[in-house]
Amino acid sequence: MNADQAQTLLAMIVVLGMFVVLALPSLIGAARDRRIDRQIREAQERDRTEAQKSSSRSTVPSTATWYADGRRSKKLVNS
Structure with missing residues (x-):
């Protein structure tokens, strides 16, 4: 390998290295x-699926509803 070939090889390695340095952040x-998009799709x-499961469940009134119903019926009886 003579000096011209060594310089050519060195120049090619430098150009390739610069290309890698410039392209790597991209x-x-x-x-x-892509990873974030995949995580968003999985979360959606x-x-x-959770919304479909919750819509098939029967609805149970909360404690506040039971309490309010009891108070309303007492008021009706007292009136």
Whole structure:
């Protein structure tokens, strides 16, 4: 290998290294965006399935509703 070939090889390595340094942040950002998009999709699917499960359950009045019903009936009786 003579001096011209060594310089050419060194120049190619430098150019390739510069390309990697310039492209790496972009590739890392794209991978991060894909990961976040996947997490958002999974969360939306989880919310959707939980909403379907909760809508099929029977509704039970809360304690406040029972208390208010009792007070209303007492007022009606006293009147």
